[in-house]
Amino acid sequence: KWDSVPLAPADPIYKLTYAYKDDTYPQKVNLGVGAYRDDNSKPWVLPVVKKATDILLNDPALDHEYLPITGLPDFTNAAARLILGPDSPALLEGRVSSVQTISGTGANHLGGLFLSRFYRWDEGTPRVAYLSDPTWVNHFQIFRGVGIPPETYPYYDPATIGLAFDKYLAFLKSAPPRSVFVIHACAHNPTGVDPTREQWLQIAEVVLERGHYVFFDSAYQGFASGDLDADAWAVREFVKRGVPLLICQSFAKNAGLYGERVGALHIVSPSSEAAVRVKSQLAILTRSEISSPPAYGARVMALIMNNAELFEEWKRDIKTMAERIITMRKELRRLLTEELKTPGNWDHIVKQIGMFSFTGITTEQSLALTEKAHVYLTTNGRISMAGLNSHNVRYFAECLDKVVRG
Numbered sequence: 001k002w003d004s005v006p007l008a009p010a011d012p013i014y015k016l017t018y019a020y021k022d023d024t025y026p027q028k029v030n031l032g033v034g035a036y037r038d039d040n041s042k043p044w045v046l047p048v049v050k051k052a053t054d055i056l057l058n059d060p061a062l063d064h065e066y067l068p069i070t071g072l073p074d075f076t077n078a079a080a081r082l083i084l085g086p087d088s089p090a091l092l093e094g095r096v097s098s099v100q101t102i103s104g105t106g107a108n109h110l111g112g113l114f115l116s117r118f119y120r121w122d123e124g125t126p127r128v129a130y131l132s133d134p135t136w137v138n139h140f141q142i143f144r145g146v147g148i149p150p151e152t153y154p155y156y157d158p159a160t161i162g163l164a165f166d167k168y169l170a171f172l173k174s175a176p177p178r179s180v181f182v183i184h185a186c187a188h189n190p191t192g193v194d195p196t197r198e199q200w201l202q203i204a205e206v207v208l209e210r211g212h213y214v215f216f217d218s219a220y221q222g223f224a225s226g227d228l229d230a231d232a233w234a235v236r237e238f239v240k241r242g243v244p245l246l247i248c249q250s251f252a253k254n255a256g257l258y259g260e261r262v263g264a265l266h267i268v269s270p271s272s273e274a275a276v277r278v279k280s281q282l283a284i285l286t287r288s289e290i291s292s293p294p295a296y297g298a299r300v301m302a303l304i305m306n307n308a309e310l311f312e313e314w315k316r317d318i319k320t321m322a323e324r325i326i327t328m329r330k331e332l333r334r335l336l337t338e339e340l341k342t343p344g345n346w347d348h349i350v351k352q353i354g355m356f357s358f359t360g361i362t363t364e365q366s367l368a369l370t371e372k373a374h375v376y377l378t379t380n381g382r383i384s385m386a387g388l389n390s391h392n393v394r395y396f397a398e399c400l401d402k403v404v405r406g
């Protein structure tokens with residue numbers, strides 16, 4: 001039985017985590033994981049989440065009924081305001097269809113599935129989704145899975161360890177009209193390289209000119225700058241300018257609710273009538289896949305987002321995480337350039353934002369870090385800044401210095 005089923009390769013990120021767990025070396029460092037860690041390398045339960053959880057669990061009216069198919073309205077409405085802004089014209093005009101999803105991954109899947117069923121590609125425009133090169137690797141499987149083959153657009157320039165902006169813009173200009181572009185809303189994974197505001201506006205202009213569809217993936221709102229509104233800036237500008245788009249939203253990182261799978265998909269339509277039709281179809285798709293979404297995390301986030309005091313506390317918690325990461329960026333750069341005088345320019349470490357940093361080191365150097373120094377990272381040289389802390393940053397800088405010197 002199942003003789004013809006080929007063995008699939010293990011997921012590289014999970015493989016890395018298991019290898020790290022099995023390693024008994026005391027100074028081992030895990031820079032592969034895409035989850036926040038505190039200064040003692042421990043997962044961090046946000047104090048505001050603890051508070052909301054206590055309120056929730058002590059509520060005598062709490063039951064375990066199914067949520068509506070499209071999710072908890074108190075959650076989806078607040079989630080839409082969080083990304084689009086409370087005074088978003090699209091929201092006020094009833095043009096946004098918001099549904100709860102299985103975190104950001106589920107939002108990407110549902111968004112992809114919706115496009116595969118309902119998006120009409122022009123004749124001559126290939127039925128593909130353009131992904132940034134590189135991107136979160138799961139994007140490839142997700143789009144393939146819904147029957148929209150992924151292709152890539154230029155994004156990262158290894159020569160500058162920054163954005164390949166001219167090539168990116170030229171690609172947008174030359175892509176057939178009404179193509180679908182998957183764009184990271186902020187804190188690009190894996191590079192940590194985002195467009196500047198000036199560049200975002202140029203991107204919006206070309207996208208509008210060509211009639212492209214923007215599939216925004218927002219997995220790190222608040223994590224890039226420490227400010228929820230600043231990190232939603234690009235999305236809000238695109239909406240304001242009338243770019244046709246949808247947004248995939250995750251609360252895994254900014255609320256530390258990785259396992260609860262809290263997320264939403266927001267599709268912005270040209271009219272409120274269209275939004276009603278879109279939502280009705282999203283409900284059908286959701287029904288056949290998960291019937292109705294999980295309640296717990298959505299309830300926690302609804303409490304936090306709809307209570308002014310808890311909301312302010314959440315913003316402070318987000319700042320705590322973002323600032324610790326920014327401190328680590330500065331310290332790593334300082335150690336490399338000022339103390340160790342490591343060859344090369346390391347300014348990109350502080351220029352990049354969000355949880356990840358593309359160090360610019362080679363595959364061989366990445367492998368050497370893992371094999372010789374017990375530092376676990378993906379072979380593309382990406383490090384999770386959340387894995388660094390005041391106890392291990394010097395060890396990491398010294399190891400990096402050694403592999404760079406060869």
Ligand code: PMP
Nearest residue numbers: 034103104105136189219250252
């Ligand atoms: N998009 C991007 C770009 C991501 O980095 C991630 C998390 N690694 C996600 C979506 C989805 O994460 P989750 O399903 O945990 O919300």
